[in-house]
Amino acid sequence: MTSPAPASSTTDAAVTDPSVFDPELPWQRARSVALRPEPFGALVYHFGTRKLSFLKSKTLVRVVETLADHPTATAALLACEVPEAQRPTYVRALADLARSQMIETRT
Amino acid sequence: MTAVLPSRPAVERPTGGRLIDQFEYGLDAPICLTWELTYACNLACVHCLSSSGRRDPRELSTAEAEAVIDELQRMQVFYVNVGGGEPTVRPDFWHLLDYAIGHDVGVKFSTNGVKLDKVRAAQLARTDYVDVQISLDGATAEVNDRVRGAGSFATATKALENLAEAGMKDFKVSVVVTRENAGQLDEFKALTDSYGAQLRITRLRPSGRGADVWEQLHPTMAQQKDLYSWLLANGEHVLTGDSFFHLSAFGEALPGLNLCGAGRVVCLIDPVGDVYACPFAIHEDFLAGNVRSPGGFQQVWQQSELFADLRNPQTGGACTKCQHFDSCRGGCMAAKFFTGLPLDGPDPECVQGYGESALAARDTELVTPRSHLDHSHTGPVRGQPTLLGMPAIPPAKICDESPLAGLQLG
Numbered sequence: 001m002t003s004p005a006p007a008s009s010t011t012d013a014a015v016t017d018p019s020v021f022d023p024e025l026p027w028q029r030a031r032s033v034a035l036r037p038e039p040f041g042a043l044v045y046h047f048g049t050r051k052l053s054f055l056k057s058k059t060l061v062r063v064v065e066t067l068a069d070h071p072t073a074t075a076a077l078l079a080c081e082v083p084e085a086q087r088p089t090y091v092r093a094l095a096d097l098a099r100s101q102m103i104e105t106r107t
Numbered sequence: 108m109t110a111v112l113p114s115r116p117a118v119e120r121p122t123g124g125r126l127i128d129q130f131e132y133g134l135d136a137p138i139c140l141t142w143e144l145t146y147a148c149n150l151a152c153v154h155c156l157s158s159s160g161r162r163d164p165r166e167l168s169t170a171e172a173e174a175v176i177d178e179l180q181r182m183q184v185f186y187v188n189v190g191g192g193e194p195t196v197r198p199d200f201w202h203l204l205d206y207a208i209g210h211d212v213g214v215k216f217s218t219n220g221v222k223l224d225k226v227r228a229a230q231l232a233r234t235d236y237v238d239v240q241i242s243l244d245g246a247t248a249e250v251n252d253r254v255r256g257a258g259s260f261a262t263a264t265k266a267l268e269n270l271a272e273a274g275m276k277d278f279k280v281s282v283v284v285t286r287e288n289a290g291q292l293d294e295f296k297a298l299t300d301s302y303g304a305q306l307r308i309t310r311l312r313p314s315g316r317g318a319d320v321w322e323q324l325h326p327t328m329a330q331q332k333d334l335y336s337w338l339l340a341n342g343e344h345v346l347t348g349d350s351f352f353h354l355s356a357f358g359e360a361l362p363g364l365n366l367c368g369a370g371r372v373v374c375l376i377d378p379v380g381d382v383y384a385c386p387f388a389i390h391e392d393f394l395a396g397n398v399r400s401p402g403g404f405q406q407v408w409q410q411s412e413l414f415a416d417l418r419n420p421q422t423g424g425a426c427t428k429c430q431h432f433d434s435c436r437g438g439c440m441a442a443k444f445f446t447g448l449p450l451d452g453p454d455p456e457c458v459q460g461y462g463e464s465a466l467a468a469r470d471t472e473l474v475t476p477r478s479h480l481d482h483s484h485t486g487p488v489r490g491q492p493t494l495l496g497m498p499a500i501p502p503a504k505i506c507d508e509s510p511l512a513g514l515q516l517g
Contacts, residue, residue, distance in 0.1 A: 034211075036136065036183040039120055040129040043138065045185040047236065050213065052138065052185070054126055 021095035026106040027076075028068035033102050035061065044102050051100055060093055067103060118419055127364065130372050133418035136182040136408065138372045141386040144172070144200065145192040145378050146482035149221050152244075152255045153492045154283065154324060156387055157377070158315040159192040160484035166378040169199045171399065175376065176203070178404050179212045186213030186236075190386070192378065192482075195222035201230075208236045217242055217281060219259060220266025228269035232276075240281040240307060241266050246294035250287050254324070256490035271302040279346065281307045286323070289330040292337050296345070307346035310353075312387040313445040313455070315478060320494065321446070331458055332357065353438035353454045356431035367440050370395065370417035374408065382407045384417060387441035390478045424451025431459060438462075447475040 029035065036043040041055040044064075055061045062080045070076040073094055082090050097103045120132040147162035148155070167175065179187065187207065194200055195218050207214050215238035223231075223239075231237060241263050245251025248260035270278050280299045282288065288295075292308070299306040313321035326334060335354040338347065342362050349363035364372070369385035370393075376382055380398040383389055395414050396407035408414065421427060426437040438454025446455040447469055453461035 034183060034185065036185075038129075038134050039132070040122075040126075043134070043183075045183075047185070047211070047213070050186070050236075050238075056126065056129075057123065 021073075021091075021098040023073040023077075023091050023094065025073070026067075026071055027073045027094070027098075027103050028106050029064055030101055030104045035065065037061070044097070046100070046102055049101060051102075053097065053100055053102055055093075060090065063090065063094070064097070064103065068106065127366050128420075130364065130366055130368065131418070131420045133371045133414065136184050136405075137374050139188065139368065140179070140184055140374055140376065141188045141190060142175075142376045143190050143192060143378050143386070144194040144203070145197045147196050148191055148193040148219075149196060150193065150219055150256050150259055151484050151488040151491060152259075152316070153320045153494045154244075154254060154285070154311060154315075154317040155483075156312055156314040156317050157192065157389055158478065158481045158483050160488075161482045162192075163379055163482060167380050167398075169202065171380065172199070172203050173206055175380075175398055175404060176207045176210050176212055178398075179207075180210040182405055182408075184212060186215060186238075189214055189216035191217075193219055193221060201227075204234075204237060208234065213237070215240065218266070219255070220263045223266035223269055225269050225273065228266070228273035228275060231270065232273040238277065238279065239270065239275065240279040241270075241304075242281050242283075243295075243298075244283050244285065245288050246291035246298050250291065252490075252492070253287065253494045254285065254320075254492050256488065256492045258490045267302045267304060271304070278302075278304050279307045280304050281309065283311050284308050284326055284334060285311055286326050286330065289326045289334060292334070292341075296341065305344070305346060307348065309348050310350040310439070310442075312439065312441050314387040314441055315389065316483065318445050318475065318477070323494075325456060328458070328460070328463075331456060335361075335458070350439075353435045353456060354458055355434035356458050360434055365434060366436050367438070369393070369440050370411075370414040374414075376404065382411075384413065385441060387439070388444065389480060390444070390476060392444070392476070393441075421451060424449070425461070426451065426453055429453075429459065429461070444476060447473045 030046065032048045033044060033046050041057050042061045044053040044055060055064060059080055059082060063076050063082065066079065067073060067076045070079060077087055077090055094103065121128060143157060145162055145166055146157065146159045148159040151160055194216055204214055213236045217240040220241050231239060243251055243263045244254050245260065251260040252258065267280065280295065282295055296306050311317060311321065311325050331354060335357045338351060338361055339359060347363060351361060352365040355361050355365050369388060373385050374382055375386040376398060377389065382395045382398060382404065384393040384395065393413065395411035398404045398407065421437060426432050437451070438457060440450055442455050443450050443452065446466060448455055448465050453465050455462040455466055
């Protein structure tokens, strides 16, 4: 066998940096991401990375869809009436989505 | 449709909980849809799951295929796995590829590499949102060509070479694990790495012509155990299409969806537009409808009785009482069906050994179900696989081999 090609593995800093999500910044659903409603919540697909993810509650779907309407992610959580006790769970879910580039900061 | 499914009382979908439990109740559109574009194939692999070879005259036209893509776009099916047959032998293959990508339907296609010359490889490397899988069932020509046919290793590796040279990213080498290649996993990994590609291994199913060779080719219990350990050690860098979930009953769950997705998150559209519960279940019992009927694919996916049945969790049967049921969920429906086992019983390759005893306990008179479809080549094929001891086909004209071949001089 001949002609091996160099393995391609580019590492994007945003993907590996765990401190990528700050709920006090303005966020939005990434532009290359589509949401498909499902009975349990939604399926999230990133056309660039071809990664598939899931939003496991309808409230989380609302949060992601309305991120762009609020000055911060925290404000979006408040507006979607996420109970105080569940907020850390939602922040973690949003952090996961940020890590996988499903949501991005707005400028 | 024949009633083959174990009784599954319709149950209301629960709210919240694990995703896998949600998936059991089905989705509004498939996550992973396989679309076989043609039954035509230049090869005659002994284990072909769709018994491909000859084109079916009823195959979807270009316009009909475009209409299916339009529908997938509306349903937000973000990508399809295209196969066959050999999809690239369809003259409109490259057009349909561009059409799908232009309509937000990404394409991952499986090929034996026959059409992937340098020009096509360069074209693919330039195209975003397309993935290529080259099928290879042996890390050496000797092992591969016995099941896929003489010369098929050379064709596949030439295609891999062309893709690598063209700078194509993230292409895959797709391997069906058999008794003959199960010992080559490290070699497959090394071969794949040498092209900068990614390894994908999947399970051999007794579907299509696979039923004829399954006894002979399915991995032994010891090989299954080794495969499981290998996947635990290498799983992160190897794709499996989540097809080895039955191995999870060895202990630790494998990464991915450990669930039969048939009719729930996956399905198959065959070349004539028939929709089956999964690519390994081309049989009338798993036929849900046709994309040509009113309401199209969406109607079939969302309304078919068969799929509604499949979207209820299994509650009865021998397996539900097994302590490993939560990890393997009873295994692969198609594997059970085509080996003549009850669908609510163990998978024929159940790693707890219940499959072997179930197979042994089958009625000696039992005739295992066969697909109503067979597009296998009827005559000999160039590069016939030798696994079944069939003779290689002689050259069509004596000059194909050597200008002097067969000549009786003097």
